[in-house]
Amino acid sequence: MIRISLxxxxxxxxxxVVIPGAAKALDRHPxxxxxxxxxxxxxxxxxAKFPKLKEKSLFHDCELAVGMDEKPSQALRRGRYISTxxxxxxxxxxxxxxxxxxxxxxxxxxxxxxxxxxxxxxxxRPAIAAIWPTLKGESIVLDVGAxxxxxxxxxxxxxxxxxxxARALFEVERPTVGLLNVGVEEMxxxxxxxxxxxxxxxxxxxxxxxxxxxxxxxxxxxxxDVVVTEGFSGNIALKTAEGTAKxxxxxxxxxxxxxxxxxxxxxxxxxxxxxLREKLDPSKVNGGVFLGLNGIVIKSHGGANAEGIAAAIxxxxxxxxxxLNQKIENDLKKYHAKRLPPMGPEAA
Numbered sequence: 001m002i003r004i005s006l007x008x009x010x011x012x013x014x015x016x017v018v019i020p021g022a023a024k025a026l027d028r029h030p031x032x033x034x035x036x037x038x039x040x041x042x043x044x045x046x047x048a049k050f051p052k053l054k055e056k057s058l059f060h061d062c063e064l065a066v067g068m069d070e071k072p073s074q075a076l077r078r079g080r081y082i083s084t085x086x087x088x089x090x091x092x093x094x095x096x097x098x099x100x101x102x103x104x105x106x107x108x109x110x111x112x113x114x115x116x117x118x119x120x121x122x123x124x125r126p127a128i129a130a131i132w133p134t135l136k137g138e139s140i141v142l143d144v145g146a147x148x149x150x151x152x153x154x155x156x157x158x159x160x161x162x163x164x165x166a167r168a169l170f171e172v173e174r175p176t177v178g179l180l181n182v183g184v185e186e187m188x189x190x191x192x193x194x195x196x197x198x199x200x201x202x203x204x205x206x207x208x209x210x211x212x213x214x215x216x217x218x219x220x221x222x223x224x225d226v227v228v229t230e231g232f233s234g235n236i237a238l239k240t241a242e243g244t245a246k247x248x249x250x251x252x253x254x255x256x257x258x259x260x261x262x263x264x265x266x267x268x269x270x271x272x273x274x275x276l277r278e279k280l281d282p283s284k285v286n287g288g289v290f291l292g293l294n295g296i297v298i299k300s301h302g303g304a305n306a307e308g309i310a311a312a313i314x315x316x317x318x319x320x321x322x323x324l325n326q327k328i329e330n331d332l333k334k335y336h337a338k339r340l341p342p343m344g345p346e347a348a
Contacts, residue, residue, distance in 0.1 A: 001033050002320050003098045004313060005091035008038030009065035009084045011103030011302045011309075015043045018103065021309025023053045028310070029317055035097050037062050037084040062087055066108050068302055075108035076115060085109060089116045092295035099316035101287075103300035103309065110146055110290065110299075117295040120329065122336050125150070126292035127158050127231070128299065129165055130238055131285045131315065134222030140166050141219065141227045144288060145235035152195035155179065155228055159200055160331045161291040162226035163208035168322035169315075174207065175225035178214035180233065189213065196228075203338070207331050287315035291328065296320055 006022055008015045015038055026032050034057035036043070047054050063082040066075045079086050085104050089112055091097040102109050110126070119126055127143035142162050143150070150158070159177050166175035179197055181189040186197065193213075200210040211224050219227060219237060229237070256262050286308040290297040296319050300312035 001031050002029070002317050003033050003035060003096065004316055004320075005035040005037065005088040005097035005100045006313070007084045007088040007100070007102035007104055008036050008043050009062075009104070010109075011300065011304060012068065014065070015046045017304070017306050018309050019043070019046045019050060019053070020306040021304070022057075022313060023050045024306055024310035025313040025317070026053055026056060029314065032313075032317060033057065035088075035091050036060065037088045037091075039065060039084070060087060066104055068105050070105055070108055072105075072107035072111035075105060076111045079108070079112070080115070086112050086116065089113050089295070089297060092297070093117055098320035099296040099298060101298040101300060101309075101313050101316050103302050103304055103312070105302075106145065106299055109297065113290055113293055113295075113297045117293040117297070119292050120294055120325075120332065122332050123157055123161075123292040125154055125157075126290055127161060128288045129162060129291050130234075130288050131169070132219060132227070132241070133285050134220055136222030138170070138285065139219070139222050139225055139227060140169070141229070141234060141237065142291065143229065143231040143234050144238045145231045146290070148230070148232045150192065150230035152192050152199055155192065155196035155230070156199045156203070156335075157292070157332075158228045159196075159208065159210070159226065160205070160335055161328050162228055163205075164327035164331050165289060165291060165319070165324060166225045167207070168324040168327055169318055170225065171322070172225060174209050176209045176211045177226040177228060178211045178218065178224040180219075180227050180229035180237075181213035181215065184213045184215060186213070192230075203335060205331070205335060207334070285311065287312035289315065289319060289324075294325070296324060 008018050036057050036059045040061040062084045066079045066083050066085045085102055088100045092100045125147045128146045129140050129142035130144045132139045132141045140162050142158050163175050163177055166172055179193055181193050214223050286301050286304050288299040298312050298316040
């Protein structure tokens with residue numbers, strides 16, 4: 001049984017969307033049990049519509065919900081220990097849940113998660129990893145916005161964590177990893193990125209295969225299983241991809257309704273367009289994973305629909321079921337053990 005703590009008040013729509021999303025996830029994964037955190041008067045009427053879900057969940061009434069526009073520092077001061085967001089994270093810390101999921105304010109969620117769970121040993125900064133649709137299936141991109149800027153060692157840590165996530169999610173024994181850069185040539189790019197490339201080449205890590213630098217157009221191609229970058233460029237890439245998908249969808253809708261002949265053509269090609277719409281639907285790949293913490297936290301898109309919430313819950317389900325944090329801890333221990341200087345006769 002995978003236990004998931006869920007912030008029912010997170011996102012643009014709160015329990016009206018989060019609860020139906022949980023019901024969808026439960027239908028697909030009967031081995032889930034939920035620990036809900038919400039405001040009782042708002043959640044009870046919605047939860048009553050899903051008796052099967054109510055039976056598989058434990059509800060905790062909380063004092064307040066964090067607003068989507070609150071500053072992280074303000075949310076931490078106001079909501080620590082008493083908010084739906086904090087308590088859903090705390091459930092992971094106390095062992096009541098295996099993973100926490102929230103569609104709430106990203107900055108507040110990261111601040112609370114860092115404060116409550118703390119970072120793993122040897123990890124200076126956590127990262128947010130996104131699942132990215134590609135021509136070959138899916139890949140992982142990190143960091144997509146947890147922190148701005150990263151030095152070579154932090155990029156190295158991101159590569160280790162992203163590789164562990166790929167093994168947990170894709171069940172690939174040795175995932176390929178690339179560093180996002182302005183070109184594939186070794187002399188190009190910022191010094192931090194070039195130094196991170198050197199570290200990855202020389203580390204010779206048996207749990208991942210370093211494939212060198214990759215460019216922006218490699219994201220959609222699926223050139224590697226894991227793309228590593230710092231949070232500024234990663235977040236821009238993510239928002240650009242989301243905007244491009246919506247733009248293409250609008251172009252298609254406009255083109256298919258422009259003339260009678262186009263509408264007739266759409267009827268003949270409907271199955272192909274339905275498949276394309278499925279590929280472009282951001283709700284199908286919803287769920288950013290906070291990596292580097294002593295516990296698993298999943299961030300859903302704030303504007304996600306019920307299907308998107310279900311997708312984020314299922315990402316958390318997969319991460320917990322496949323032992324994400326144990327894989328990260330093992331990889332970090334192996335890497336840092338190699339970095340330690342050999343002990344001399346006296347030290348031995």
